[in-house]
Amino acid sequence: MKFLGWLGCAALALTVGGTAQAENVKIGVVLPFSGANADLGHQVDKAFDLYVKLHAKDLAPNTVEIIKRDEGPPTGAVAKTVTTELITNDKVQIVTGFVFSPSAIALAPTITQAKVPMVIANAGTAWITNLSPYIVRLSFSMWHPAYPMGAYAYNKIGCKTAAMAYTDFPPGKDSTEAFKTGFEKAGGKITDSIPMGSPVQVPDFTPFFQKVKDEHPDCMYVFIPSGAHAAGVMKAYGELGMRKAGVKLIGPMDLIPDNKLQDMGDAAIGTIVMGHYAVDLDNADNKAFNKAWHDAYGKDSYPDFMSAAGWDTMHAIFDTIKKLNGNASDGTKFVDAMKGWSANGPRGHVMIDPATRDIVQDEHAMEVYRKPDGKLGEKILGTTKAVKDECKELKVGRCGS
Amino acid sequence: MPHFAIIAVSILFDGLAYAMFLFITSVGLSVTMGLMNFVNLAHGAFAMAGGYIVVTLTRTLGIDFVPSLIIASVSVGLISIPFERYLYRRLYKATDLEQVLLTIGLAFMSIATFTYFYGPIPKSVPLPEWLQGDINLGFRNFPSYRAFLIVLGAFLIAVLWYGFERTNIGAKIRAAVDNRRMAESVGINVDLLFTLTFAVGSGLAALGGGLAIQLFGLSPSFAVIYLVLFLIVVAVGGLGSLKGTLLAAFVLGVFDTAGKYLLADAGGFFIYAVTVAVLLVKPAGFYGRE
Numbered sequence: 001m002k003f004l005g006w007l008g009c010a011a012l013a014l015t016v017g018g019t020a021q022a023e024n025v026k027i028g029v030v031l032p033f034s035g036a037n038a039d040l041g042h043q044v045d046k047a048f049d050l051y052v053k054l055h056a057k058d059l060a061p062n063t064v065e066i067i068k069r070d071e072g073p074p075t076g077a078v079a080k081t082v083t084t085e086l087i088t089n090d091k092v093q094i095v096t097g098f099v100f101s102p103s104a105i106a107l108a109p110t111i112t113q114a115k116v117p118m119v120i121a122n123a124g125t126a127w128i129t130n131l132s133p134y135i136v137r138l139s140f141s142m143w144h145p146a147y148p149m150g151a152y153a154y155n156k157i158g159c160k161t162a163a164m165a166y167t168d169f170p171p172g173k174d175s176t177e178a179f180k181t182g183f184e185k186a187g188g189k190i191t192d193s194i195p196m197g198s199p200v201q202v203p204d205f206t207p208f209f210q211k212v213k214d215e216h217p218d219c220m221y222v223f224i225p226s227g228a229h230a231a232g233v234m235k236a237y238g239e240l241g242m243r244k245a246g247v248k249l250i251g252p253m254d255l256i257p258d259n260k261l262q263d264m265g266d267a268a269i270g271t272i273v274m275g276h277y278a279v280d281l282d283n284a285d286n287k288a289f290n291k292a293w294h295d296a297y298g299k300d301s302y303p304d305f306m307s308a309a310g311w312d313t314m315h316a317i318f319d320t321i322k323k324l325n326g327n328a329s330d331g332t333k334f335v336d337a338m339k340g341w342s343a344n345g346p347r348g349h350v351m352i353d354p355a356t357r358d359i360v361q362d363e364h365a366m367e368v369y370r371k372p373d374g375k376l377g378e379k380i381l382g383t384t385k386a387v388k389d390e391c392k393e394l395k396v397g398r399c400g401s
Numbered sequence: 402m403p404h405f406a407i408i409a410v411s412i413l414f415d416g417l418a419y420a421m422f423l424f425i426t427s428v429g430l431s432v433t434m435g436l437m438n439f440v441n442l443a444h445g446a447f448a449m450a451g452g453y454i455v456v457t458l459t460r461t462l463g464i465d466f467v468p469s470l471i472i473a474s475v476s477v478g479l480i481s482i483p484f485e486r487y488l489y490r491r492l493y494k495a496t497d498l499e500q501v502l503l504t505i506g507l508a509f510m511s512i513a514t515f516t517y518f519y520g521p522i523p524k525s526v527p528l529p530e531w532l533q534g535d536i537n538l539g540f541r542n543f544p545s546y547r548a549f550l551i552v553l554g555a556f557l558i559a560v561l562w563y564g565f566e567r568t569n570i571g572a573k574i575r576a577a578v579d580n581r582r583m584a585e586s587v588g589i590n591v592d593l594l595f596t597l598t599f600a601v602g603s604g605l606a607a608l609g610g611g612l613a614i615q616l617f618g619l620s621p622s623f624a625v626i627y628l629v630l631f632l633i634v635v636a637v638g639g640l641g642s643l644k645g646t647l648l649a650a651f652v653l654g655v656f657d658t659a660g661k662y663l664l665a666d667a668g669g670f671f672i673y674a675v676t677v678a679v680l681l682v683k684p685a686g687f688y689g690r691e
Contacts (some may be wrong), residue, residue: 034512036622038521102408168669196661197669202617206415207661214408228523233616235525239544241535263525296537 002156022061023111023326028086030079030122031039032071040099040227040306041071043259044121047303047310048097050296055318059167062326064318067092071103074199074225076170079103080110087114093328094119096313099306100199100225100357101125101170106159108132115331117338121313122306125170126178126391127398129358134331136357138316138350139309140276141389142174142223145252148363148384149221149274150182151251156365156382157272159219161189162250163212166223168195174224175252178391182222191217199225204235212247213240219248226306228256238267256368259310261376264368268376271368276361277305277347278378289346308346316341316352349386358393363387407541412659418547420654421554424617426609426627427562427634428646431603435578435641437595439489440497442504444606446511451477451607453515456524466529478604485599490592508593508624515621523618526611537674546615557605558647565643572629574598578641579690633672637679639689648687652679653680 029048031041045068052066067090072078079098086092087110095111096119098104104123108131111118118135120128126141130331153159162183166172172195180190192215197203212220220242224233237249249255253275256268279290279302289311293303303311320337321328335357342351351360362385366378391399430444431484458464462637463496464472488507492500532549565571577584577591585591613619638649653672660671679687 034622036620036626038516038622039523039620041682042521196665203661203669204415204419204616204658205410206547207658208665210411210415211662211665214411228618228620231523231525231614235615235618238533239535239546241542241544259522 021326022063023328025064025094025321025326025328026090027064027066028083028090028095029066029097030071030083030086030095030103031068032073032099033068034070035073037074037099037199037225037227039259040122040225043257043304043306044097044099044310044321045302046293046297047307048121048314050292051311051314051318053296054153054292055314059318059321059326062321063269064321071097071099073235074100074102076100076102076106080106083107084110087111087116089197092116093331094317094334096317097121098123101128101174104128105131105170108135110285111135117334118324119313119338121310121315123171126389126396127174127401129356129389130392130399130401133357134335136316136335136352138313138352139306139357140250140361141358141391142171143389144276145274145363146178146223146386147182147390147399148181148387149250149252149365150184150188151186152274152365152382153165153179153219153221153272154186157219157248157250159183159188159217159248159250159304161191161217162219162221163192163194163215163217164190164221164223165194165196165208165212167199167225167229168197169199169225171359171376172199172223174391176221177396179221181386181396182390191215196224199229202228202232203233206240207357209236209240209242210391213242213245216245216254217247219250219398222249222251222255224254226304227260230255230257230265231260234264234267234271234272238265243267243270248272248339253305256378257306258378259302261299261302261368261378264376268368269370272381273366273368273378274362274363275305277308278364278366278380279303280378281346281348281364281380283344283346283348285348286346303346305347312343312347312350315343315345319343343385351386352389356389358389358392360386360388402487410541412662413655414543414551415547415662416655417554418550418654419616419658420650421550423553423607423610423630423634424647424650425557425612426606427631427638427650428605428643429599429605430631431646432574432578432598432641432643433595433639434635435639436574436581436591436598437493438621440500440503440504441489442628443484443507443511443624444504444603444624444631446508446624447477447481447603448606448610448613448627448631449511449515449619449621449623450480450610451604452610452623453519453524454607455611455614456519456526456619459526465498466526466532469526470608472475473611474604474608477607478600481603482596482600485596489599508628511624512621515624519621521620523620524614525618526614528615550612561643570594570597572586573671595642630672632670633676635686637676637686639683639686642686642688645686645688649679 638645
């Protein structure tokens, strides 16, 4: 087979004219396909598959080969093992995916040593991009939504005091730190900061929220790793009657992932989040993206912010492969070629900041409301253009190193 | 009412609701382990099956939540009988390791099966009007769903207590847990008894699974993720003891809630600290035979 492949390659090279040789670029995809957070992996994976299906022909004569592995639980250990295998056994030239920050953090030394670019499609702890010159992030930093939310909550939502509740792992601390920085700078006061256990299982949120309700701040800022946790947050918030008691629910867009929004019911109405994607975002690329998604996965399946980042991630990888004429074997060159990449995608215009290798994108304040057709939707209240990762701009903590 | 009293009542209320869920889901596991010394790690899978049946009944067929719970519980109880008769029975005399391998294998197979049919996205159920929102008890509002959990739990405890302590079958089960060989030699059909308790235990687990959807959401990993909780309740309560399981569920539920409320920084740690403390003093659990 291998011999035939070589023959094929040789024949193709001859016909093209000798100089251009068709390359097969191997891409390792690492996403959670099992455990409590498996649906997050599927949200990204569906976007990857969709992009590859629609655009593989654009790379001709070059081809890509996608090898998928299970990222496992949000602890990083399984991700480290499977990614190392992808690099050493399967000889992939690029690794991508990575929903969980611990995975990216655990792998940074490995990819630095192997000189293999790691193109992150989700993991959002701000300082991850500082860990290796081979990391490029297409998704977001926790600071992207959380930091502007601080000022917005104080000035526009009317939160003078706020309690924060978060899932106790790096992005949770990061998100609340970012919100706190922005909120206190604007003049707000944080009344409490409550860790809510590990991301591995969805806890009973009631005791945590009951405590917040008793303290009665104007707003409650919640960070959870989207997915199953988001549904639990909304149930507990609704059950405790917190909105009626005057405690507004705010947070990053992880609170209301589009694919679970319809299930959340009336409890979600009035929730205000800061984020860079919603199905309802009004731009041509997003409309085309949603149409392609529904055509491929049915009308009841929705993409969410993770899918949007997944789409842009594959887009950036494909553009870079094109730019390098299929020659992706040099990881350093690949990362250099990716710096400054910019394009329109479902999120609108996005760009890779050449200085930080992190994404630059618009952030929108969005409120959940009931649309005329009876479905829940997200109304855009305001937009900040071209937001960079403020953690690195302000050099906060580990972002400064 | 003074502030600390309100907090104490809150914690007791939430803790009690949580304890009822723990009790309903774990009691079957405790009795089967006590009766047959069989380690059934697929118990969480039966709970999950109940949850998914409730999802299908309410969402697809439009049946109300409460009747759905009953149907799910009864059908999982019935489905569990062939599992017991044809799979579990072969391994009663086998070592713990072989039992663990069989049942954890079943749990993983159930995860794959339910992922195939329902997908990995967590499911929720539509609740009837009277279970949404909260009820006012004068000094404070409580979520209606949790009040429902407490009432339902109390009712089931009464029924189980009566069945266990006051009926002929209950006496036979207690006899078999105490000394199986002696029970058999006086003519009690322990095999049949076990099939019966296994079915009831699985049915209760299914009921717990259905009730859990509103607490945690339901995804295919439920079968394994919450198993640790059920095993802790069983270990702390003592194998095969109704009283023990009830006390353990109550202590763990209230301590866990109190820890999360009062000391969130160490919140997840409390349930384990209580477990270790109890097992240090009473290695067989509250009411286990030493």
